[in-house]
Amino acid sequence: MALSPLNQRRWRNFRRNGRAFWSLIIFSVLFGASLFAEFIANDKPILVNYRGEYFTPIFNFYPETAFGGDFQTEAIYRDPEVQCLIASGGLEECFDDPEGIIDQIDTGTFEAEGYEKGWALWPLIPYSFNTTVDRPGAAPLPPNAQNLLGTDDTKRDVLARVIYGFRLSILFTLIVTGIASLIGIFAGAIQGFFGGWLDLVFQRIIEIWSATPSLYVIIIMFAILGRSFWLLVALMILFSWTGLVGVVRAEFLRARNLEYVRAAKALGVGNMTIMFRHMLPNAMVATLTFLPFIVTGTIGGLASLDFLGFGLPSSAPSLGELTLQAKQNLQAPWLAFTAFFTFAIMLSLLVFIFEGVRDAFDPRKTFS
Numbered sequence: 001m002a003l004s005p006l007n008q009r010r011w012r013n014f015r016r017n018g019r020a021f022w023s024l025i026i027f028s029v030l031f032g033a034s035l036f037a038e039f040i041a042n043d044k045p046i047l048v049n050y051r052g053e054y055f056t057p058i059f060n061f062y063p064e065t066a067f068g069g070d071f072q073t074e075a076i077y078r079d080p081e082v083q084c085l086i087a088s089g090g091l092e093e094c095f096d097d098p099e100g101i102i103d104q105i106d107t108g109t110f111e112a113e114g115y116e117k118g119w120a121l122w123p124l125i126p127y128s129f130n131t132t133v134d135r136p137g138a139a140p141l142p143p144n145a146q147n148l149l150g151t152d153d154t155k156r157d158v159l160a161r162v163i164y165g166f167r168l169s170i171l172f173t174l175i176v177t178g179i180a181s182l183i184g185i186f187a188g189a190i191q192g193f194f195g196g197w198l199d200l201v202f203q204r205i206i207e208i209w210s211a212t213p214s215l216y217v218i219i220i221m222f223a224i225l226g227r228s229f230w231l232l233v234a235l236m237i238l239f240s241w242t243g244l245v246g247v248v249r250a251e252f253l254r255a256r257n258l259e260y261v262r263a264a265k266a267l268g269v270g271n272m273t274i275m276f277r278h279m280l281p282n283a284m285v286a287t288l289t290f291l292p293f294i295v296t297g298t299i300g301g302l303a304s305l306d307f308l309g310f311g312l313p314s315s316a317p318s319l320g321e322l323t324l325q326a327k328q329n330l331q332a333p334w335l336a337f338t339a340f341f342t343f344a345i346m347l348s349l350l351v352f353i354f355e356g357v358r359d360a361f362d363p364r365k366t367f368s
Helices: 007-016 018-035 080-088 098-107 156-193 195-209 215-226 227-242 244-254 259-266 269-308 319-328 333-361
Strands: 045-050 052-056 118-119
Touching: 007 018, 007 333, 018 156, 052 098, 080 098, 080 118, 156 195, 156 227, 156 244, 156 269, 156 319, 156 333, 195 227, 195 244, 215 227, 227 244, 227 269, 244 333, 259 269, 269 319, 269 333, 319 333
Parallel strands: none
Antiparallel strands: 045 052, 045 118
């Protein structure tokens, strides 16, 4: 669908803002890659060929018996015996000397009548966010060729946790910001357009609600219902939607007495049409000005809750929990550097993007 002339002008203005445009490209690449985190960092192969048959462990459950093993539980693909069974096509000697059989296969000296060699396609990082790394030494372990960003205090690969944590933080922020912004814009538009007693009652409710200590409420609700991703999303939305109400309300209060609004009312145009088709676009510049603060505040709120131990479940990949580990393990500076640069890059890119969007919607802004 072709863009309208107005949206084409906005897109041109955004593209001419080099900082915002390149931030969007970099952020899109990083976020797009994180959406496929299971294909980048995982302790399961992407694809397995066993006796001419293909398996997809990332998407499906396969017991060890499917590869010639003895157990009905899910195959542990990083186990040398399972890797030997796959590579040798189910050779029984794998239970006695798996590494020796694998060496024979790698050197091309493997010969066994009735057995067909197989293979496994592994992700770039052979660890998931909760995989324990098999490395000697006391955790946290420093970076090396096996773990590019080292491990945390439970020997989990930091780079894998950053990839999954980045995706989780952005998805959480997009959900909370999107829904909270829709609620806030709608509430502010209703208040500003109709005014009167409706506006007064809404303002008193918002004042009381804004004064509620959100952190205490979240902690109490988690203590009662338990920690979960969607419960935290719902609670964050409940305390985030008021952020845009004041801005949108002020813009609608100013615009409701302008000539074009009066003319639309005189022509019998419906209130909702006037509000969201004619008045809201004029309020978008002020609205988009505050969006970066809501986005960064949501990311910071999630990280703060995880840092305090009242955020996502402990099993979830959390950037806030990584920050807490950096605080508790000052002898492992790679944890602090990783947490700092992850937050700095993520927040900077988002702020630059939203600044560019705000300027693109502002008719007074032009870029050469």
